[in-house]
Amino acid sequence: MKKAITINETDNLGVALTDLSAGETAEINGKSVAIQQDIQAKHKFALEDLAVGDEMYMYGLVVGTAKTPIASGQAITVENTAHKATEFSDQKEGEFHWTAPDVSRFEGRTFDGYHRTDGQVGTANNWLVFPLVFCENRNILTLKKAFETALGYEEANPYNELASDLVRRLETGESLDDATLGQSSQQSNKRLFENVEIKFITHQAGCGGTREDSDTLCRLLAGYLRNPNVAGATVLSLGCQNAQVSILQDAIANSVGELTKPLLIFDQQETGSEYDLVQSALKDTFKALIEANKIERKPAPLSKLTIGLECGGSDGFSGISANPTLGHVSDMITALGGKAILSEFPELCGVEQELINRTENPAYAKKFIQLMRAYAKAAEDVGSGFDMNPSPGNIKDGLITDAMKSAGAAKKGGTSPVMDILDYTEYAEQSGLSLLCTPGNDVESTTGLVGSGANVVLFTTGLGTPTGNPIAPILKVSSNTKLAERMADIIDFNAGEVIEGKKSIAEMGEEMLEYIINIASGTVASKAVLMRHEDFIPWKRGVSL
Template sequence: MSKRFLQINPEDNLLVALQDLKKGDVIEHAGNQITLVEDIAAKHKFTIEAIPKDGNAYMYGVLVGHASQDIPKGGLIHTFNLHHASQEFQGKQKDYTWTAPNVDKFKNRTFKGYQRADGQVGVANYWLVIPLVFCENRNIELLKNAFVKGLGFERQDPFTQRVGQLKKQFETGKSLELVEEKIEGPLVFKSPLFPNVDGIKFLTHESGCGENKDDSENLCALLAGYCVNPNVGGISILSLGCQHSQIEVFKNKLKEKDPNFAKPIHFFEQQQDEGSGVENLLNEVIVKTFEGLVEINKQVRTEAPLSKLRVGVKCGGSDGFSGISANPAIGHTADLIVGLGGTVMIAEFPELCGVEQELQNRAVNAEVADNFGYLMKEYARRAALVGAGFDMNPSPGNIKDGLITDAIKSAGAAKKAGTSPIEDVLGYGQYVTKKGLNLVCTPGNDVLATTGMAGAGATIQLFTTGLGTPTGNPISPMVKLSTNTRLAEKLPEIIDINCGPIISGEKTVEEMGEDVLEYVIQLASGEVQTKAMQLGQDDFMFWRRGVSL
């Protein structure tokens, strides 16, 4: 019989329902007999003792809320009786000793990646076309249409087929009816002309001018990170000319990240004195980009050690199972990667609220711990200035599925980071320089966070979800992991790995974590494509922090 409930930490006074429980059910836990005073839906939490008004609720061994009214023993916790609370943090308070997991199973393994001149290894070989300002978005779309159609990168999909069906039916006077037709071959395929190019990626955004100068410079820093990311083989950059995000600003940010940048990169400015019109500009872009594709197509995959893996971890559309299935599973994957000498990044600072002290204690030194603390407090200060706070982070979907306070959500979200020491803390737009676990300051917003980690150098991202989200990234392949089997069965088109067997007891967290690493190795070698890649889910969104002018 599968387990009905779970206590995550011995210090917790809340239990998680693993299946629907009924009012009057008697729960036996550690010699404590608990009679449920109301129905408890799966993923939600109930008390193992009475909690008086203003009393504390604990999960994952940390403070996650204060009772806003008396909560009886065996009572459901929800927004009507519990509000967010978290413990204070004061810098590194104790030394941290880490025992890495056994990595014997993986220590001699390799993946087939693209070796770059700077020593990084990419898991893909993309040509990147980016605008320095939103004014160039139309030109980017024109180029995308030209290259995708011209080189055979077009995506087969059932929806275009079905529109064609309806068109024919309408033209011939038949009744409109959709007939499902099977699509042969992969949904995404390479151009036969350039078999070693995984694709051309075209970014668009709404920034670069009109906002404050800091945001325009930070955009340049982020885009420079995308260019340095080893999944990118070469770049075409379009500029209008009069915007804040000048080409020279971008070049300076690129030089800061890599003084010896050696990839092919071409700059095009629409307002330059020479040239005559947009058509000539785009013709030049097309020629140089095509020449660049010829050049990077000469690169081939070669064997690389797993220490060259650089993986970002993220959760979105989280549910009450996120912190006990998928998040701990990829946390174990993260520990395996760090144990093998690789690099892991975790973002979403609002979803680290409540576990700051634990993370500060895991920092390799006081400087790293203090940097994290400063960024958290500065983020909270900026939020307060606009009448917001971390307590507003849980979404309606989160709350409906059992994540009642930000601290509960955060304590489960932090499990993605595993248990290894924290080597560094990066601001938004900074690039990773240290192996091991890195914290990357981003919002909780899925696309802002995943965009930030790709700009920090993540070559693969693991994304857990309990409710389902199609989020992807143009250059950093996104692996989607479901926290429960029902979601994997309901939305198979977006889920790559089902972590539901942890909830049913069929697999341990450690076994699932190893399965995830096996998938990562295949993905890094170009042997599999994620569902987000197949869907063409290339989400990019820049985090604008200041006022627009």
């Protein structure tokens, strides 16, 4: 295994693949670099002497400048590095030519999915229950408890047993330290319906904020109703909130025209008592579940896959192993006629020109530039900025600047042409790669990806994160083997073998696509589904990085 590498031949920063000690030598691109200080794996070091103001390069892009003199072999840190990103113009530069990957292995392949009347195919068959306003969260949770108990979703909770054991030990005077977690099975009884699952969403929006936020919520929920993983939905409305039923209906009409899925709407202020509301919603939803359960999986071409591309808890290896692996999968899905959606606009900082050059339609390139500049200005107007995007965990594990983080994050989008630019809540209509404006916040971004049509989400992480989604399976991809072994309960796929030199990006990508087919067909459940990680946070259009 190599000690260190560069990602692009023009880079003047090396990446430590393993811990390096002061005094040893690292061979990079035929050049010997004397290491000046201990450098942890994932971190970067200078390959040449840098003076104050000198630019640092990774991925062939500017990722920072030297704040102090940095000697060759010295570590790159927040103390000696300032954020700087490659600038971009309003125009496409040069001619773009794309060579699609070899997908002969996957041509003619299918997955077993749920076919919808609009031509989309779901990887899951969910009945969705959600409120238009946070005032109805309690009623949603009441329905959830009733349905999950009756339908066999209720799980034996080992933590309940641990809490009971602690109470017993307190009463008997036994040692609390000897209490252990129960070993109850995950599922206590057989589920009533085999072909449909009921999923519940709560949120803190719909009223009290700006009208823009409530309108955006309705557009987001309309996207969830349109998503092929949804068979139909039950909606609870209080009645007086900003997010009116009529606004949701307009959002549906603007997105799909006429919704052909069943939609049950219950208004508490019209109904009267809470008892009558919940009783009616429960009865009618149960009847709808009976019908939704009649839908069965049937073969569908891989062109019916829409993959969302996400990262969270990234580390210094994410942009070398996991993210490029997703990029290869994205290119294969695109070559097969499917859709891929790359989100997180704050994490495209510094790679704008590359993406502009890949955008087929000049009008879309203009839209991308406008969205990026508006987002950056909104952050600056409240005293923030994209340069403040890296989290403490990112920095601790080698991502020192936002440009450094973004250069690696963008690798999830592969190399294919950019076919569309989507603002938040806009639905992916075009085959190929689309860019979706969302924050970098894991849950807000993932929530947006699914609202724009993703029927499976690929999520890379170097530090580990438990993010899931109520209606779309999320496949977690580790950038390194240590994480995959340490947090095996949430990691589905280990791309760390790329770092170890055991597999190439192309080999990892093909292996991952095989896994995605199994996930999409329901023969394998992702860890997020098994753990019932079902996160949903709408993006309020203020500043969230």
